[in-house]
Amino acid sequence: xxxxxxxxxxxxxxxRNVDSVDEGVSNNVDVDxxxxxxxxxxxxxxxxxxxLRIPILDYNANIRDEVRRAYMLKxxxxxxxxxxxxxxxxxxxxxxxxxxxxxxxxxxxxNAYVTRLNASIDCVRVLLRQGHSFRGHDESxxxxxxxxxxxxxxxxxxxxxxxxxxxxxxxxxxCKLTSPDVQKDIVNACAIExxxxxxxxxxxxxxxxxxxxxxxxxxxxxxxxxxxxxxxSGHVNERxxxxxxxxxxxxxxxxxxxxxxxxxxxxxMSRLRGQGYDRASNMQGKFNGLKTLILKESxxxxxxxxxxxxxQLALVAMAxxxxxxxxxxxxxxxxxxxxxxxxxxxDLLREKQLDFIxxxxxxxxxLSGRGLNQKTTLQRSSDTRWSSHYNSLVSxxxxxxxxxxxxxxxxxxxxxxxxxxxxxxxLLELIQRFDFAFNLQLMRSVLAMSNELxxxx
Numbered sequence: 001x002x003x004x005x006x007x008x009x010x011x012x013x014x015x016r017n018v019d020s021v022d023e024g025v026s027n028n029v030d031v032d033x034x035x036x037x038x039x040x041x042x043x044x045x046x047x048x049x050x051x052l053r054i055p056i057l058d059y060n061a062n063i064r065d066e067v068r069r070a071y072m073l074k075x076x077x078x079x080x081x082x083x084x085x086x087x088x089x090x091x092x093x094x095x096x097x098x099x100x101x102x103x104x105x106x107x108x109x110x111n112a113y114v115t116r117l118n119a120s121i122d123c124v125r126v127l128l129r130q131g132h133s134f135r136g137h138d139e140s141x142x143x144x145x146x147x148x149x150x151x152x153x154x155x156x157x158x159x160x161x162x163x164x165x166x167x168x169x170x171x172x173x174x175c176k177l178t179s180p181d182v183q184k185d186i187v188n189a190c191a192i193e194x195x196x197x198x199x200x201x202x203x204x205x206x207x208x209x210x211x212x213x214x215x216x217x218x219x220x221x222x223x224x225x226x227x228x229x230x231x232x233s234g235h236v237n238e239r240x241x242x243x244x245x246x247x248x249x250x251x252x253x254x255x256x257x258x259x260x261x262x263x264x265x266x267x268x269m270s271r272l273r274g275q276g277y278d279r280a281s282n283m284q285g286k287f288n289g290l291k292t293l294i295l296k297e298s299x300x301x302x303x304x305x306x307x308x309x310x311x312q313l314a315l316v317a318m319a320x321x322x323x324x325x326x327x328x329x330x331x332x333x334x335x336x337x338x339x340x341x342x343x344x345x346x347d348l349l350r351e352k353q354l355d356f357i358x359x360x361x362x363x364x365x366x367l368s369g370r371g372l373n374q375k376t377t378l379q380r381s382s383d384t385r386w387s388s389h390y391n392s393l394v395s396x397x398x399x400x401x402x403x404x405x406x407x408x409x410x411x412x413x414x415x416x417x418x419x420x421x422x423x424x425x426x427l428l429e430l431i432q433r434f435d436f437a438f439n440l441q442l443m444r445s446v447l448a449m450s451n452e453l454x455x456x457x
Contacts, residue, residue: 046067046070046071046074049083049084049085049086050081050082050083050086050088050090050092050095051083051084051085051086051088051090052083052085053095055095056068056095056096056098068096068097071092071095071096072096079091079092079093080092088110089110112165112166113166113175115162115163115166115167116163116166116167116171116175116176116177117177119153119156119157119163119167120153120177120178120182120183120186121186122156123149123152123153123156124149124183124186124187124190125190126152127148127149127152128187128190132148133147133148134147134148134149134180134183134187135147135149135180135183136148136150141169149178149183150178153167153168153178154168191242195241195242195265198227198239198241199241199265199266199267201229201231201237201239202227202229202267203232204271205229205230205231205271206229206230206271206272206273207227207228207229207267207271207272207273207274208227208228208229208272208273208274208275208276208301209225209226209227209228209258209272209274209275209276210225210226210227210228210238210275210276210277211223211224211225211226211254211258211275211276211277211290212224212277212278213246213249213254220245221245221246221247221248221249222243222244222245222246223243223244223245223246223254223257224240224242224243225240225241225242225243225244225258225261226238226239226240226241227239227241228274228276241261241265242261244257244260244261251289251290251292251293252293254290255290255293255294258290258294269294269297269298269301270298272294272298272300272301273300273301273302274301274302274303274304275290275291275294275301275302275303275304276303276304276305277290277291277303277305278305278309291303308454311450311453311454312454315389315447315450319389324435324439325439325443328436328439328440328443329381329389331427331430331431331436332381332392332393332396332440333380333381334423334427335378335396335403335407335427335431336378336379336380336392336396338407338410338420338423338424338427339378339403339406339407340377340378340380345406345410346377348406348409349377349378349399349402349403349406350377352401352402352405352406353399353402356401356402377395377399378392378395378396378399378403379391379392379395380392387447387450387451387454387455389443389447390444390447390448390450390451393440393443393444393447394444396440397440397441397444400431403431404428404431404432407424407427407428407431408428410424411424411425411428
């Protein structure tokens with residue numbers, strides 16, 4: 001009974017300092033180690049400088065909560081504090097509630113944080129330079145593929161002991177610097193620094209703007225802005241400076257977005273000497289287009305349509321004026337659609353082309369070398385893609401015999417519908433005529449010259 005009562009009194013009675021414990025009792029009772037602290041507590045004398053504060057664990061266990069309340073009742077601007085005496089940063093909450101007696105702040109903690117931050121920045125720079133994605137579907141610790149950012153950081157830590165000692169599992173749980181928000185902050189910082197370099201390179205020189213807008217996959221209208229200028233070395237540079245979200249594609253909305261960008265980067269409209277857009281009415285409209293709105297503010301900002309786009313439109317318009325050439329390109333499009341209608345036919349086309357190349361190499365009809373005889377397929381043409389018609393004709397000419405074999409197999413394939421076999425029969429007959437072969441060689445030669453001009457533009 002006496003033993004049980006003694007244990008109850010031991011755990012429920014108020015702790016006492018070692019100095020106040022009677023000699024007889026001290027021989028029988030184990031005094032708590034924290035109770036041996038005998039630091040005096042005076043609310044009016046609590047140091048303001050975090051570097052001069054007494055560690056919270058050095059106070060007597062009976063008054064630690066009073067010390068915490070006294071500090072929390074004081075007016076502190078932020079949880080992050082700076083010590084003038086120690087020239088260090090301190091966390092107020094870490095000081096009040098940490099359970100270990102380790103040193104807070106200091107040069108070692110600062111160096112660890114800088115190393116951790118630099119490692120994350122290096123990973124972000126590599127991914128931005130290569131244009132790779134950051135996040136993964138599963139970023140847990142036991143994931144086999146947590147995403148490019150974490151994989152890059154793991155690789156960096158595995159090959160650098162200094163980084164491995166302060167990152168990932170060895171980093172504080174609340175300061176790993178790997179969260180999506182941290183990644184976005186670093187990316188934004190990189191974007192700001194990059195744009196600042198571009199704006200500094202532009203300086204006080206004259207410049208032009210290239211603007212285009214389109215709708216992204218999330219159905220938001222995005223306007224891209226490019227600066228074109230001549231640097232101090234006399235080189236013409238085109239630099240992308242950002243994408244602006246616009247609520248409307250009207251000229252006034254686009255003009256307001258451009259003014260916002262100019263204000264953000266301290267660009268003057270008076271130094272604008274050129275503007276380039278497509279031929280949409282909201283861009284190059286004579287009365288209310290974006291071109292006209294900018295000309296009213298800066299009369300020297302002359303408008304010019306993209307020369308490569310003009311060349312492409314001119315070629316397409318001329319081709320449509322000539323009926324035989326129009327029919328020729330229609331047949332080419334039908335051949336590409338028929339042969340490339342399914343992955344099975346594309347694989348069959350590659351197999352036939354591979355057999356043709358092997359046979360031609362054996363007979364020394366074609367040359368072998370680096371970059372030659374690569375696997376390819378028929379390329380589709382588009383009126384809005386520069387040189388797409390030329391690339392389409394080049395691919396068809398290079399794979400002409402293989403295309404004939406595939407069309408012949410479609411004709412003989414009983415699993416195909418009658419319409420498919422009939423279309424393949426007609427195409428097989430059309431592309432073996434002299435006029436088709438002549439137009440194929442003619443247009444390839446003509447478009448080859450315009451292709452070089454398009455690249456120069």
